[in-house]
Amino acid sequence: MEIGLRLAVSLAQIAAVMGVVMLTVMVLTLAERKVLGWMQDRMGPMEVGPYGVLQPIADGLKLFFKEDIIPAGANRFLFTLAPILALVPAMIGFAVIPFGPSHTVELFGMQIKPFVISDINIGILYILAFASIGAYGIILGGWASNSKYSLLGGLRSAAQVISYELNVGLAIVGVLLLSGSLSLVKITEAQAGGFWNWYVLALPFPQIFAFVVYVISSVAETNRVPFDLPEAESELVAGFFTEYSGMRFAFFFIAEYANMILVSCVAAALFLGGWNAPYPGTLLGHLGLESVAWIENVVWFAAKVYFFLFLFFWLRATLPRLRYDQLMRFGWKVMLPIALGNIVLTSIAAYLFPR
């Protein structure tokens, strides 16, 4: 009975988070096209519904009813596995993201944290590990398609993800040194009490360089412009998902957007204080409405995440694609030394001024 209840509550939490993520993905597919259009003096989708707001539903229906093609000579097993391998790690990372304050709620005689599915003490490591598995989906999809464009896209993705995941990991280390924990809940809680406590600005050593390295590397890791070499449409048709159609293509598509949301959530939680407001406490809390103060926290978290997502679109509207050697040189010769230097300086600062 106890286990059954706990399972039901966990499943409800998972369903809620998945629902929010999928809804955000739907909104993002429209928002990206709209924002790109506005930045390029266009209108974006306008036909389906008023101002094109129903476009994601139309896209989803179209993808759902499209013919599912497996090209001749493709490795059927890996071809089927790859989209799942891409989507599942992108989704599973949300299990450790704290969306709101970490107070516990008493429900059916159980202690439940409503805004995080599972507060495991290696949260950020877990996300990094699953992000690496997500790269397998892309690489295997590229290889299994039996197409030169897919293969080249997959190979590029392999090299790119390895190079930039390293930078992501090293950029995070500075924050971990300051917080002394791998749990995203604890890291977020350590940044409470105003924007000067956020790790991007916090004393003894502001993680501003690590933040820049993280943002750039996460753009590269999610294969977005200007690092979209794995799916460079002007060279490789569509890169690793050239041969995919229907729902398999949709899986890759959803995985890309879910990854964008995930890295934005991690960036917000690690560097920008997560659900903490940029002023001490919450306005609703100061007004004596402690019970609904979580709304303000969740709104702040969403605002930070959407800022990063807007940054993704903004970069896409602005920047041309990098050449492959530029990508590698930038990753290994610029980003990596900055991240390493940041670790050294942060360690010295954290040793000299222990908090």
Next chain:
Amino acid sequence: MTEHRMSTAAPVQPRRKSSFSEWIKTLTFYELLVGMKATLKHLLHYKPITLQYPHEKRTLPDNYRGMLALLRYDDGTEKCVGCDLCEAACPSRVIRVVSAEVPGEPTKRYSKEYYMDMTRCLFCGLCVDACPVDALAMTREFEWSVYDKRQLHLNKQQLLAIGDRSFPIREKRLELQHPNVAFFNVAFKHLPQKES
């Protein structure tokens, strides 16, 4: 040789702009920020140049060269005299005219058949220029996409229909010959005939 070599001194290297400011610009991604400022400016001052085509259509210029059409006089007779000049003028060989005499009027000709293969037309308007009786005209129609390209092979009736719906006001019939001089003209019974 040596003198020549000495005379061409090494070009003076243009002094680089303050390397410190260059360094700062690289460090702060200055060029990226300039580009991002430009895109953000377009987002904030959003003036789309898109025309939502099927819902709103642009105003066409007066000299718009659209679909070709054959015209009639105000009494409903065809203007075309079957002279073949449009066929000769056409650079794409769109037009084919089969000309014939008006029955019972040896001096008058008309186009028995008139075909236009609009898949090849480049809308240059040379046929309209060439026509001596202004029987051809360019309408303002342009929505002529079809599923079967054979539907673009138009005959005389179709071309006349296009002219009828595009030009409701027709030209008055020219009296090229005075009825008193039109010795052989027997076609127009409504005109006063020469007394015998």
